[in-house]
Amino acid sequence: MVQVGLLAPPGALVDTRHEYDHLFSIYVPIAVAVFALVVLAIGFAVLRYSRRAPSQAARWHEHNRLEGGYALALALVVVFLLYLTFSAEHRVDTVAAHERPALTVDVTGAKWEWQFYYPAYGITARSGTVGRQPLVVPVGEAIRFNVSTIDVIHAFWIPQLRYKRDLIPGTTESATLLFDRAGSFPGQCAEFCGLRHADMVFTVRAVNPAQFAAWARAGGKGVPS
Amino acid sequence: MTTAAPAVHGPTRIPGVLGALTSTDHKRIGLNLGLLSLVFFLVGGLFALLMRAQIAQPDVQFVSDQTYSQLFTMHGSTMIYLFVTPMALAMALYLVPLQIGAVSLAGPRLALIGFWIWLSGGLVMQSGWLTGDGAGRDGWFAYEPLANGTNTPGVGQDMWVIGVMLAALGMTAMAACVAATIARRRAPGMALLRMPVFTWTALVSVLMVVASFPVLILAMSLMYIDRHGGHIFSGFNGAIDYQDLFWFFGHPVVYVMFFPYLGAAAEVVAVCSHKRWFGHTAFVASIMAFAALSMSVWAHHMFTTGGVTNQYFAFTSTALVVPAGIEYFDMVGTMVGGSIVLRTSMLFALMFFIQFLIGGLSGIFLASPVLDYHVEDSYVVIAHFHYTLFAGSVFGFFAGVYHWFPKVTGAHLRDSWGRIHLVLLAVGTNLTFFPMFFLGQDGMPRRISRYPAHPGWGTLNLLESIGAGIIALGVLSFLVNVVVSLRRRQPAGDDPWQGHTLEWATSSPPPAYNFELPLPPIRSYAPLLDRRHEQLDRAGASP
Ligand SMILES: [Cu+2]
Numbered sequence: 086m087v088q089v090g091l092l093a094p095p096g097a098l099v100d101t102r103h104e105y106d107h108l109f110s111i112y113v114p115i116a117v118a119v120f121a122l123v124v125l126a127i128g129f130a131v132l133r134y135s136r137r138a139p140s141q142a143a144r145w146h147e148h149n150r151l152e153g154g155y156a157l158a159l160a161l162v163v164v165f166l167l168y169l170t171f172s173a174e175h176r177v178d179t180v181a182a183h184e185r186p187a188l189t190v191d192v193t194g195a196k197w198e199w200q201f202y203y204p205a206y207g208i209t210a211r212s213g214t215v216g217r218q219p220l221v222v223p224v225g226e227a228i229r230f231n232v233s234t235i236d237v238i239h240a241f242w243i244p245q246l247r248y249k250r251d252l253i254p255g256t257t258e259s260a261t262l263l264f265d266r267a268g269s270f271p272g273q274c275a276e277f278c279g280l281r282h283a284d285m286v287f288t289v290r291a292v293n294p295a296q297f298a299a300w301a302r303a304g305g306k307g308v309p310s
Numbered sequence: 311m312t313t314a315a316p317a318v319h320g321p322t323r324i325p326g327v328l329g330a331l332t333s334t335d336h337k338r339i340g341l342n343l344g345l346l347s348l349v350f351f352l353v354g355g356l357f358a359l360l361m362r363a364q365i366a367q368p369d370v371q372f373v374s375d376q377t378y379s380q381l382f383t384m385h386g387s388t389m390i391y392l393f394v395t396p397m398a399l400a401m402a403l404y405l406v407p408l409q410i411g412a413v414s415l416a417g418p419r420l421a422l423i424g425f426w427i428w429l430s431g432g433l434v435m436q437s438g439w440l441t442g443d444g445a446g447r448d449g450w451f452a453y454e455p456l457a458n459g460t461n462t463p464g465v466g467q468d469m470w471v472i473g474v475m476l477a478a479l480g481m482t483a484m485a486a487c488v489a490a491t492i493a494r495r496r497a498p499g500m501a502l503l504r505m506p507v508f509t510w511t512a513l514v515s516v517l518m519v520v521a522s523f524p525v526l527i528l529a530m531s532l533m534y535i536d537r538h539g540g541h542i543f544s545g546f547n548g549a550i551d552y553q554d555l556f557w558f559f560g561h562p563v564v565y566v567m568f569f570p571y572l573g574a575a576a577e578v579v580a581v582c583s584h585k586r587w588f589g590h591t592a593f594v595a596s597i598m599a600f601a602a603l604s605m606s607v608w609a610h611h612m613f614t615t616g617g618v619t620n621q622y623f624a625f626t627s628t629a630l631v632v633p634a635g636i637e638y639f640d641m642v643g644t645m646v647g648g649s650i651v652l653r654t655s656m657l658f659a660l661m662f663f664i665q666f667l668i669g670g671l672s673g674i675f676l677a678s679p680v681l682d683y684h685v686e687d688s689y690v691v692i693a694h695f696h697y698t699l700f701a702g703s704v705f706g707f708f709a710g711v712y713h714w715f716p717k718v719t720g721a722h723l724r725d726s727w728g729r730i731h732l733v734l735l736a737v738g739t740n741l742t743f744f745p746m747f748f749l750g751q752d753g754m755p756r757r758i759s760r761y762p763a764h765p766g767w768g769t770l771n772l773l774e775s776i777g778a779g780i781i782a783l784g785v786l787s788f789l790v791n792v793v794v795s796l797r798r799r800q801p802a803g804d805d806p807w808q809g810h811t812l813e814w815a816t817s818s819p820p821p822a823y824n825f826e827l828p829l830p831p832i833r834s835y836a837p838l839l840d841r842r843h844e845q846l847d848r849a850g851a852s853p
């Protein structure tokens with residue numbers, strides 16, 4: 086738990102939570118500023134122009150040059166936001182996919198359970214309506230999740246990692262994720278999949294690599310704390 | 311040159327309810343569609359209240375999981391297919407011919423049959439409740455393969471599919487009539503760029519309906535076949551194919567549920583500012599761009615599938631900032647320099663713009679795949695689209711109701727009740743939907759009937775449920791207002807607000823063929839304001 090920083094040199098691996106939080110922290114102030122600006126403009130107009138006779142109302146009603154310039158300014162904002170978004174997406178989708186994973190887990194969704202299979206160790210854990218075995222992973226390593234479903238669409242969502250991936254019938258998608266600290270990470274199916282969708286939950290237990298190795302050697306018996 | 315409307319004999323009149331339901335008068339069709347949509351609004355609202363009762367607190371079971379899935383499915387389906395979209399069309403059917411100086415609708419029988427097809431769709435969909443396994447239960451977009459015959463057997467889901475198909479077919483027919491009316495029935499002088507803002511928003515909406523609803527009809531037909539052994543969507547990529555088809559309708563419909571209400575709010579802002587809508591040409595260009603873009607953003611609903619080109623759809627979706635920004639600019643530009651009266655309609659219109667902005671700005675977040683990877687299918691999305699559809703469109707709708715009620719009925723709505731209605735609705739709306747941003751960010755997925763007692767979740771959900779109750783009181787106060795105002799009528803006259811557009815140049819309610827007096831000359835998109843200015847100038851020139 087305390088060795089996280091030592092084990093994972095920061096910045097080496099793509100961290101979905103960091104990518105999200107970084108982007109979010111730029112989008113939010115822009116949105117708040119725009120909202121405040123519009124509300125102030127409406128408030129100003131109402132206060133300034135509400136006690137006048139109708140005959141005093143101005144008759145001008147167009148300024149296409151001003152609107153053109155304004156549209157251009159908006160387009161620049163769009164370009165700026167897209168630049169940020171595309172570079173974040175490049176890291177989350179492309180860079181992460183080229184990382185060499187320390188562990189691969191095959192995630193299979195079914196109504197209404199998760200099956201986590203560790204091909205390197207022959208371990209299977211299940212969670213959902215069938216029980217609550219955790220998805221045990223090492224901290225600070227790139228982990229490749231190959232997600233698929235045997236029936237309907239589900240979605241593999243770990244809110245604290247700010248990431249989800251749909252499980253689409255007929256295909257296997259993969260995601261490379263990093264758990265940057267030890268502890269429990271709740272997970273849930275995010276795509277409505279029928280009657281007991283609400284019960285299709287799981288917990289990720291992130292432990293340090295030594296503990297993980299011990300757990301895996303023991304054939305996945307017991308839950309490392 | 312002014313035109314005289316043909317003062318001929320009215321349409322063949324059948325008395326009573328049967329007459330009202332079979333009339334081909336566009337005002338009657340529009341009113342019937344609007345009134346029935348309003349009934350569906352109350353029904354859909356009831357579903358929402360039951361849902362909010364179930365999830366007000368963690369780990370309770372007020373309704374069964376099965377019932378809960380029917381409630382959210384039918385809440386969404388009722389609101390989208392049977393209230394917000396048809397209500398937008400109802401306003402277009404009633405107002406567009408009046409605003410363009412037409413005496414009648416083009417293809418009135420097609421519109422009438424469209425109304426009946428839509429209504430049958432609504433009734434079929436709701437009748438699912440009476441079947442053994444209950445109403446539709448796969449959400450308003452019913453993804454494949456969840457919605458196939460194996461995973462969701464039963465007649466109720468079939469009735470949902472057929473109901474959606476019929477509702478879409480009926481709305482397509484009505485929308486086509488509005489489009490044809492604009493193309494063929496404009497009064498002399500009513501050039502396209504002289505059409506009022508509302509008519510323009512209605513035009514782009516009906517064009518989007520005509521272009522995108524047939525794809526929904528197709529998707530539902532395929533789904534029906536699929537459900538009965540056709541295996542349409544079980545092949546390679548079938549699940550993604552269905553989503554592409556569905557969202558090709560599913561995103562444009564979002565703008566069909568927005569534009570006419572934007573148009574209504576815009577008319578209200580202009581009239582209540584005593585100044586014509588600012589930047590009409592730029593506005594028209596921007597909503598055309600808006601509509602074009604909105605036909606090419608559909609897969610932003612599919613960022614997490616891995617089956618679409620995320621960057622392209624992120625680009626088109628984020629680009630919506632530009633036309634949306636123009637709309638807000640024009641709204642402020644209309645008020646600046648005007649003479650503003652804060653009528654109930656104006657307050658609703660301003661609330662529309664302010665609250666919709668929260669929906670719009672949160673939409674920019676959802677347009678970013680990296681942000682969407684987290685919040686897709688969470689309560690953030692629920693908050694986002696309720697800020698656009700409820701906090702936005704429904705406020706625009708009420709702005710329109712307070713504005714045009716005197717035209718339609720000849721009587722004013724009460725301002726006192728109107729303000730109660732506004733305050734309750736605004737408080738309830740924000741109390742219900744704002745906490746959802748926090749819940750979604752914190753990891754609460756949509757469509758779960760139960761949730762564990764995570765810190766804060768119980769409190770936020772309880773607040774939301776209380777908010778939903780306040781919204782219900784707001785809607786109730788609106789109904790009281792309507793009843794009071796119709797019982798003890800305060801006559802409004804033909805033009806109580808000093809309107810800008812032609813519907814105010816005829817009696818309230820308008821006669822069978824809309825205009826008995828010659829129309830005023832049409833030299834701009836605000837012909838009545840032009841006339842008022844001329845009178846002012848003449849009075850100023852020779853005092
Ligand atoms: Cu699931």
Ligand SMILES: [Cu+2]
Pocket residue numbers: 560561564607608610611
């Ligand atoms: Cu969309």
